[in-house]
Amino acid sequence: MSQQWVQFLAGGLTVGAIYALVALGFSIIFNASRVINFAQGEFVMIGGMSAVSLAATGMPMPIAIAGAVVITGAVGLLLEKFAVERARRADVVTLIIITIGASILLRGVAQLVWDKRIHALPPLSGDRPIEVFGATIVPQSLWVLGVTIAIVGALSWFFDRTRLGKAMLATSYNRLAAQLVGIDVRKVLFASFGLAAALGAVAGVLIAPISFTSYDVGVMLGLKGFAAAILGGLGSIPGAILGAILFTVPPFLLQQFVFYKYLVISVVLSLILWLFSHLRR
Numbered sequence: 001m002s003q004q005w006v007q008f009l010a011g012g013l014t015v016g017a018i019y020a021l022v023a024l025g026f027s028i029i030f031n032a033s034r035v036i037n038f039a040q041g042e043f044v045m046i047g048g049m050s051a052v053s054l055a056a057t058g059m060p061m062p063i064a065i066a067g068a069v070v071i072t073g074a075v076g077l078l079l080e081k082f083a084v085e086r087a088r089r090a091d092v093v094t095l096i097i098i099t100i101g102a103s104i105l106l107r108g109v110a111q112l113v114w115d116k117r118i119h120a121l122p123p124l125s126g127d128r129p130i131e132v133f134g135a136t137i138v139p140q141s142l143w144v145l146g147v148t149i150a151i152v153g154a155l156s157w158f159f160d161r162t163r164l165g166k167a168m169l170a171t172s173y174n175r176l177a178a179q180l181v182g183i184d185v186r187k188v189l190f191a192s193f194g195l196a197a198a199l200g201a202v203a204g205v206l207i208a209p210i211s212f213t214s215y216d217v218g219v220m221l222g223l224k225g226f227a228a229a230i231l232g233g234l235g236s237i238p239g240a241i242l243g244a245i246l247f248t249v250p251p252f253l254l255q256q257f258v259f260y261k262y263l264v265i266s267v268v269l270s271l272i273l274w275l276f277s278h279l280r281r
Contacts, residue, residue: 003133003135004135005253006132006133006135007135007136007137008252008253009249009252009253010132010135010137010141011141011252012245012248012249012250012251012252012253013141013145013245013248013249014141014144014145014210015248015252016228016244016245016247016248016249017144017145017148017206017244018144018148018203018206018207018221018225019221019224019225019228019244019247019248020148020152020228020240020241020244020245021148021151021199021200021202021203021206021225022040022041022044022199022200022203022221022222022224022225022226022228022229023225023226023228023229023232023240023241023243023244024151024155024196024199024237024240024241025037025040025043025195025196025197025199025200025225026040026196026225026226026229026234026240027229027234027235027236027237027239027240028168028192028195028196028199028237029189029192029193029196030229030234030235031168031169031171031172031192031235032168032171032172032185032188032189032192033084033095033189033192034092035084035092035095035096035099036096036099036226036234037099037193037196038096038099038100038103038222038226039079039099039100039102039103039106039222040196040200040218040222040225040226041103041200041218041219041220041221041222041223041225042102042103042106042107042110042200042218042222043072043075043076043196043197043199043200043201043204043218044200044201044203044204044207044217044218044221044222045106045107045110045204045213045214045215045216045217045218045221046068046071046072046075046106046110046197046200046201046204046218047068047069047071047072047200047201047202047203047204047205048068048119048121048201048204048205048207048208048213048217049110049113049114049119049204049213049214049215050067050068050071050072050201051064051065051067051068051121051204051205051208052119052120052121052208052213053114054067054068055121055122061122061124065205068201068204068205069198069201069202069205071201072197072198072200072201072204073194073195073197073198073201074194074197075106075197076193076194076196076197076198076200077190077193077194077197079102079193079197080189080190080192080193080194081190083098083099083102084098084099084189084193085186085189085190088186103218103222107215107216107218107219110215111215114215115215116214116215117214118212118213118214119208119212119213119214120208120209120212120213121205121208121209121212121213122209123138123139123140123143123209124139124140124143124209125139125140125143126139127139127140127209130142138210140206140209140210141210143206144206144207144210147202147206148206151199151202152241155237159237164188164191167183167184167187167188168188168191168192170183171183171185171188171189172235203221204217204218207221224247225244227243227247228240228243228244228246228247228248229243230243231243231246231247232244232246
């Protein structure tokens with residue numbers, strides 16, 4: 001039983017770490033512009049697909065990963081420059097629709113640049129399982145957890161110690177006040193898209209050896225990352241991480257008790273129907 005707990009916990013934390021990176025991208029852009037970037041999932045896709053293509057040329061894996069992050073970051077900057085910035089006077093709803101259109105465009109371009117097939121990226125350090133407390137965990141899961149922890153630490157340092165990070169925080173607290181003290185909020189938004197795209201690329205590279213990648217993989221990853229960001233409080237960096245953990249770990253652990261899970265769902269649905277029938281009277 002304890003081995004199964006460790007197995008499910010490791011799976012939940014691995015998936016949660018990926019969703020956390022996606023949720024962080026949503027939160028960073030939302031803080032800078034109050035816009036929900038629904039193209040965030042496509043950054044995950046571009047990162048994974050770019051890494052696969054670069055690695056297929058014989059390029060060393062570290063260079064292929066770095067190249068994928070740079071390519072995806074450039075796509076994020078171009079998206080902000082030629083789509084979001086040109087509509088900066090539009091309302092928030094219009095900007096959200098622009099990001100949805102950008103998401104569809106990026107998926108279409110991905111089909112042309114690559115194809116519709118599923119692609120795999122080689123694991124970063126082999127695929128021989130490691131035994132931890134009796135449970136078997138693939139090394140890639142440890143890479144996912146380790147890199148995510150390192151990124152969270154780097155972001156904490158970035159926002160606390162660098163001028164650009166502090167400018168992003170100031171803009172998130174009060175955009176007008178930030179402008180009044182001389183912060184160029186347009187540059188902050190530009191940098192936010194690049195940073196969010198880079199985070200998405202890292203998520204895409206980390207998940208590709210586990211669940212593979214394709215031109216449409218970003219759709220569900222983006223939606224689930226968005227759900228995690230909402231659960232933790234959109235715009236909150238710690239909340240994005242906590243939301244991702246709460247969104248993934250409990251369902252994985254509940255797999256131990258499949259019968260009880262469906263029993264609870266049945267009871268909740270019965271209560272909802274009972275309340276609805278009484279409210280109609």
